[in-house]
Amino acid sequence: MFKWASYFLCSFAVLASKGSWATLQDNNQTVCILKDAPNQCGSFCLSALDPMQTNLDAIERKQGVITSQLWALISRQDVQQKSLPSLDYELRRHTEMQEKHISHLLAVQSEMQALQKEMLHSILDVYKKLNAHQTLVQESLDKSITKEVFENRLEGVDKQLLTIGSTMAILMSRSVDQPHTVQNQSLQSPQASLQESLSEIGSEPPQFEQIGSRHFFIEHNLRLNWTMAAQRCRQIGGHLASFQNRLEFNAVTAKLLTGDVYYWIGMNDLGQEGQFVSVASGNPVAFFDWGYGEPDNLGGNHDCVDIAHAKMWDSKCADEERFICQSDNEV
Template sequence: MLRLIYFPMLLLIILVSQGSVAKSEENGRSTCLLQDPQNQCGDFCLSKINPIIELVPETNSKLERIHGEQQSIQMKLLAVQSKLEISMQSKLDAQLLAVQKKLEDQNTALFKSFEERFETKVEAQLKELQNKAENQLMALANQLSALQKTLFETLSTINSKIIPPKFELIGSRHFYIENNIVQSWDKAAETCRAMGGYLAAFKTQEELAAIMPKLDSLSWYWTGIKHLKEDGTFISTASGKPATIFRWKKGEPNNSGACVELDKWGMRDIRCSFGRYFICQLDNET
């Protein structure tokens, strides 16, 4: 490349020199005309061009240095371009990741919000259905209770009108006096229940006085009156209420047992395991 620059410069210098000579001639100055330019111009031209030729290596060195600097600058530009591309790509990637994360967060928030609203709505509906079901069950339970009460009252009315066999009216209530089978107190209570009644307690002294003459004079009969160990109270096992009507024999009760028996002349307490006849009552009011 430097040789191509050198030859045009040399030709330019020659042409300029010739033009200068011709111009001097025109101005009337003293001019040396060459009779044999081919031979006479060699030393003269070389003496004029030599300083210029001597500058060519320095010029070439400068051009090479400039070329090297251009290559260095170009390499730096390429490095800067590469760094910029990497930086821009990193920034773009970071921005894309940020946008992607933002979209994912928005989607997550929307899904969570929808899920919460859906769960709240479902829970409200389930709660409403549960309340309705509970109200319906309560209404049915009330209806069933009312029906049971009505049925119980009806059965009580029917039972009060239907007197089981062997029960007789004594005073204002119905009783059965067993004079053939001897049983323990517990067995006698079971027998009365099987007949539709309970071991008897007494409502009034008049009622007791009406029953006692019907008893065998040599026999004892179980009543439904029993002694509680906790506080010493005698209760009617038919009603669960404290017994109020007694006719104790002399020296009784003497804590001989928890059960109360009756004969033609009075009452005493005795062990419940003994075998006795028994008296049943139809109702459980007393």
């Protein structure tokens, strides 16, 4: 194809040259007549065809790219056509599962409605029975005692309750001042039992000693959990201790036993995690001196604060440890 194009262009050049030669003859000018056009015009024709050849190459490359893209599209189409049956199967399967699920939901809804009706009937039956029982009780009361007698008896019971409450208040106040004077075995309420247990712990209330500007009591022997330690401090007229500054903290820790010996103090975050308050004043704690990595709330139940190695640690409130009391409720 390239050879024929070369011949064509050379022939065109010869004709053009002949036309020019004829024109030049009329003007009495001399020209070079081509005797071997293919050989004499080869270079010219090649130079003239070079851009065309370049364009043809570019077109062929583009055609190759388009052909590749077309084959890719055909292949993709084939894959999609092959996957259509599986997609159709999955769609039918999903539709069947959805229909089964809807049927199951409808069945459950029907069962729930039936249970609701049954529960409603049961509640109505119970309500009727209660009304009937209430009527019988009222009739029995009306027959047994009059309204006036019932009110008089109720008033007497109220007076007895007030008397018992006053007596308990007096006994509780006495038990705080003198732990061994209250031994009444007839009052077995939880508070009385707790107070009686604490009364058996020690004899006379210990003496507070002045450390810095305040008074503290340090229990080196008895070990209690945090709640019982707080109750013991209240029993002797104080509270579990908190500290107002480092000077006071250092003065107290200097009197503690060394080593792995822990002392409860009056700080906890039982109300809100991370918000430590003083059990004595109910205010946020004024001074901390935590150990390394503390407070870590290890296990999610370290809510009470103790002292060891002259540092503060958060520990389980159920642990039994020594404790420190303060005489005031200002800190």
